Amino acid sequence: MSARDRVVSLLREADIEVGGHRPWDLHVHDDRLFDRVFGGGSLAVGEAYMDGWWDAERLDECFVRVHRARLDRRLRTLPMLAQMLVSRLFNAQSRSRSRRVAEQHYDLSTPLYEAMLGPTMQYTCAYYGPAGETCSLDEAQQAKLELVARKLHLEPGMTVLELGGGFGELARHLAAEHGCRVVSYNISREQVAFGRARCGDLPVEFRLADYRDATDDDTLYDRVISVGLMEHVGPDNYRGFFELAASRLAPGGLALVHTIGGRISKRATDPWIAKYIFPGGVIPSARQLTAAMEGLFVLEDWHNFGPDYDRTLMAWEANFLAAWPELRGDGNFDERFYRMWRYYLNSCAGAFRARTLNLWQLVLSRGDVPRYVPVR
Numbered sequence: 001m002s003a004r005d006r007v008v009s010l011l012r013e014a015d016i017e018v019g020g021h022r023p024w025d026l027h028v029h030d031d032r033l034f035d036r037v038f039g040g041g042s043l044a045v046g047e048a049y050m051d052g053w054w055d056a057e058r059l060d061e062c063f064v065r066v067h068r069a070r071l072d073r074r075l076r077t078l079p080m081l082a083q084m085l086v087s088r089l090f091n092a093q094s095r096s097r098s099r100r101v102a103e104q105h106y107d108l109s110t111p112l113y114e115a116m117l118g119p120t121m122q123y124t125c126a127y128y129g130p131a132g133e134t135c136s137l138d139e140a141q142q143a144k145l146e147l148v149a150r151k152l153h154l155e156p157g158m159t160v161l162e163l164g165g166g167f168g169e170l171a172r173h174l175a176a177e178h179g180c181r182v183v184s185y186n187i188s189r190e191q192v193a194f195g196r197a198r199c200g201d202l203p204v205e206f207r208l209a210d211y212r213d214a215t216d217d218d219t220l221y222d223r224v225i226s227v228g229l230m231e232h233v234g235p236d237n238y239r240g241f242f243e244l245a246a247s248r249l250a251p252g253g254l255a256l257v258h259t260i261g262g263r264i265s266k267r268a269t270d271p272w273i274a275k276y277i278f279p280g281g282v283i284p285s286a287r288q289l290t291a292a293m294e295g296l297f298v299l300e301d302w303h304n305f306g307p308d309y310d311r312t313l314m315a316w317e318a319n320f321l322a323a324w325p326e327l328r329g330d331g332n333f334d335e336r337f338y339r340m341w342r343y344y345l346n347s348c349a350g351a352f353r354a355r356t357l358n359l360w361q362l363v364l365s366r367g368d369v370p371r372y373v374p375v376r
Contacts, residue, residue, distance in 0.1 A: 003034035014069035016062060023058035024065060030054075042072055046272035046347075050339045059342065060314065063350025072270070092268070092280045093234025095210050099187055100279040101232055106188035109332060113167070115323035116316045120145070121167035121194070124228040124258060125309040125359045129376070137315040140308070145173045151301070151363050151375045152223050152254050154178040161185075161221040161248050163211040163241075164229025168195020168204070175202040183221075185211045212244065220250035230259035230289075231281050235267050238284065238292035246296045246366060254372075255297070255364040259284060260309070260357055277344050283357065297364040300372035306358030313349040317342065 030053040056062040126140035156179030165184035181203040265285040351357040
């Protein structure tokens with residue numbers, strides 16, 4: 001069977017036709033694609049899209065079908081197997097290696113993120129919640145910030161340790177709206193600079209440092225928060241992360257972890273995502289997280305609103321597309337970047353729509369909270 005026939009056969013299992021007329025069908029512009037796919041797996045698929053070798057009118061719907069049919073398991077190549085082996089031999093999220101994702105992705109371009117994320121500058125899943133279809137991205141991001149605050153039952157004067165601070169809006173919200181004092185750790189220079197400017201004279205301290213440096217701080221905090229960091233912690237470090245959080249939590253305190261979650265335990269991410277978007281990133285599974293926190297925390301609440309990430313990603317893409325003429329005009333981004341960024345946003349949206357990825361918020365205590373009432 002030729003490479004073309006094999007690709008056509010695989011795609012049909014996912015209800016995708018090569019040269020079809022439905023929005024999610026594949027249109028091939030270079031017949032070398034078929035051999036390239038079987039030589040390089042998912043990495044080759046993504047790079048071929050960046051090179052303009054194939055298209056689909058609705059990339060998101062194409063990826064929904066790819067994920068539901070688990071075609072990634074059918075395209076395991078030698079480079080993918082090598083990546084899995086390396087992940088078992090080395091800690092890909094060591095202190096030195098962890099800086100790559102900040103330098104390559106989070107420090108990429110503040111104007112790009114301002115255009116895509118909107119005024120909240122929240123680069124994590126929004127919470128559409130009960131408002132549903134009537135809620136805008138900005139309203140849903142504000143709802144997410146307030147959801148975090150409500151789940152932690154904050155009171156004025158409380159101290160908060162934030163591990164992985166993003167662009168600083170959560171820290172600003174907790175300080176300005178709830179009267180908390182916040183210490184935030186982040187390895188992204190651009191994000192820390194943005195957060196410091198945004199927070200002004202509020203009681204927020206941004207530390208340009210790895211989250212693991214919080215072990216050098218003897219302070220006990222009323223609350224510990226991690227939003228969007230766990231995806232970069234890595235399987236070798238999950239236990240250390242929860243030990244750190246437990247060691248910094250004051251008696252009667254609460255911790256909240258907001259993370260993407262996978263249905264299967266893995267030690268490495270998709271090769272294309274690892275190369276172009278999140279080097280060193282790994283999505284944790286429920287088993288990995290619960291094993292890592294065993295004996296340290298009581299799990300007070302586990303909230304899944306994964307479908308909201310699909311909507312968030314599609315809203316980000318809409319913002320990106322609207323801003324593209326101006327972004328392209330500054331000379332920093334070319335057509336290949338445009339295709340890479342759309343591939344990233346749509347492939348992730350497809351994974352959440354197919355429910356192979358979800359979004360979890362975990363509320364934790366050290367067992368010294370008499371009763372916790374879940375908040376939605």
